[in-house]
Amino acid sequence: MAEGQPSSIIVPKYLQEDELSEDVRDLISTLPTDKGWFVNTIYQYQGFWHVPRQLQGLLNCQKHFKAQDTDILLATQPKSGTTWLKALTFSLINRKTKYPITLNHDHPLFSNNPHALVPFLEFDLFHVKDVVPDLSLFSSPRLFATHLPYVSLPESVKDSDCKIVYLCRDPKDTFISLWHFSNSLRLFKGTNPLKDSFDQFCRGINVGGPFWDHILSYWKESLLSLEKPKKKVMFLRYEELKMNTSFILKNLAEFLGCPFSKEEEDQGLVDDILKLCSFENLKNLEVNKNGKRPSGIANKAYFRRGEIGDWKNHLTHEMVDQLNTIVENKMGNFGFKF
Template sequence: MTPSQPSQAKYLREDDISQKCRDLLPSLPHEKGWISPSLYQYQGLWVAPKLLNGILACQEHFRAQETDVLLITAPKSGTTWLKAILFCLPNRAKYSGSMQQHPLLTQSPHDLVPFLELKLYFGQEIPNLTSLPPPRLFATHLPYQSLPQSVKDSGCKLVYLCRNPKDTFVSLWHFANKLRSKTTSGIPLAECLDAFCRGVSPFGPYWDHVQGYYKASLEMPERVQFLRYEDMIEDPQVHVKRLADFLGCPFGEQELRDGTVDGIVRMCSFDSMSMLEVNKSGKLSTGQETESYFRKGEVGDWVNYMSVEMGERVDRVVQEKMDGSGLKL
C-alpha cells in the first residue's frame, strides 16, 4: 500500500480475493469501474472484484430459512431508509417502552440489517448465521437471477424497493465520487451517464435489476413485495402499514390509535437518521464512512445535475429496455 493510500478501503482492493474469484476474473468481460478500478460482468451483472468475491461466497454458503426477510435494491434506491423501517417493524414490541435505547439511535441500519455480499460474506471467513433469532433480516443488491439458490427454494420474504432511474443514477454518481475522493479524482457525470445507459453500473444493468423483481412480484405476490421509493415518500404511513402486513406483523388497533406508525416513520426519516452521531461519524466494516449514505434523498433531484437532453436519454433507454414489462417508472 502506497503512502498516498494509507487506509485504502477494502472495497477498492482487487488483491484480497479468494483463489476461486481470482481464477474466474480473466474469463469475464470487464470495463472501467465507477468506484473500484474495474467492473466485471458475472451472471449478467456488473460488479467489482472484491464484491464478486463476496457474491461467490454468498451463493455457495448462504442457507435461507423460511422466516428470513431479504431487503433488495439496486444501489442508491433508498436502501438505508428501508433498512431502518424493516428493522423497526418486527422488533417494535421489544423497544416500545424504551425508545431512548432503540438500536437505531446508536447503530447504523447497515449493521442492523447487514448486506450478504457486502458485509457478511465480504471477508475470507464464512459466517455462522444459524444462531440468529428469527426473523433474520438481511439485505442484498443482487439481481433476482443471482440470488443464492436457497433463497429461491425457501419461503422467505423478499422486499424490493425501486427508484426513478434518473435519481438513482445521480445519487450513484455522487456516491461513487465521494468514495473515490479518498484515493483518486472523481468521474465526470457525462462519462458515468454513458456507462449507465450501456448498462455498465454497479450491480446493473438497472432495467434488468428492476424487471427481475417486478416479474417475481407478479408471479409470487405472497413472497415478493415490490415498492416504489416515490410512492413511499409521498405516503410513508400507508406503505409502512402495508409492509407490516406483508411481513406478518400487522399493526394492532391499539398501535394504530397510539401513533406507533407515525413514530416509526419519524424515527426512520432522512432528517432524523442523518442527524444521529453514528450516521455522521461511524464507519462500516468495508471501510466506508456511514455519512456517505446520507445525501438528500429528494425526489426529482436529478434536474439539478442533468440537462433535459440527458434526462430524455435515460428515459429513452429505460423505456426501450423495459418495453412490454408492464412496469412504468
C-alpha cells in the same frame, strides 16, 4: 494499492482487491471487464456488473447460504433507498419483541447505522474468502439485505418461503445519487465527470447494472408471486414510499406477518416509526455523522439528500430524454413505468 495513492495511506477495505480466493481470481480472469466508478475494474457475471469484493461474497453466498422460510430479504440496487428501507423494516419487525419503538435514544438506531443492523449477505456476511459465517446468533425472523439481482440469489432463497422486499427508484435520481456516492469513495482519484458516468449508466455499466434488468428481475417475480398461495415478493417504488409512507408501511407490516393492531395505531406507533426512521433524524445522529462502516465507508456517505427529483439539478433535457427512452424501450413491454 490504488493507482496514484500515497504509500503512507492505508487503503480502506472497499478499495482492496487482494483479499480474493483462488476460485474468484480464476473466475474474474474469464469475465468481461470495464472501468469502475470508484474501483479500477468491474466485472460482468451472470449478466450484471460487480466489484471484486462483491463477487467474492456473491460466490460464497451462492455456495453456503441456507435460507429459512422465516427469513426476510431486502433487495435493492445501490442508492435506491436501501438505508431507509433497512431502518423501517428493522424497526417494524422488532417493535413487539426486542426493541420497542422509543424516541428517547434507547432504540438501536440511535447508536447504529442501519447497515450495521441489517447486514448485506454479499458485503457483510459472506465477503471473507474461505470463511462461512455463523448465522446461528440471528434470531427469527432473520433480516438480511442484498444488492444482487434475482438471478444471482442463492437457490435456497428462491426455493424457500422466505420473503423478499424489493425497492426501486426512478433511474434519474438513482444515477445522480450513485454518481455522488461513487465520487465520495474515489480516494486520490478526483471526481468522475458526470457525462462519462452517465454514458456508462445508460449502457448498463455500473455496480448492479444494467438498472433495467435488475428492476425487471424482481418485477417479474413479484407478478409471479401474486399467482401463488403465499406472496413471496413485495415490490415497492421509492417515490410512492416517500409520498405515502404510512400506508405502505402498514402494507409492509401485513406482508411480513406483523400487522399493526388497532391499539398500536391508536397509540401513534406508525408515526413514531416514521419519525424514528426519518431522513433528518437518522442523518443528524452522531453515529451517522462521524461513524464508519467496517469497510471503511463513512456513515455520512449514506445520507446526502434523499429527495425526489434531484436529477433536475444535474441532468440536461437531452440526458432526461435519453434515460426516459431507455426505460420505455427496455421496460415498457413488461408493463413497468416510473
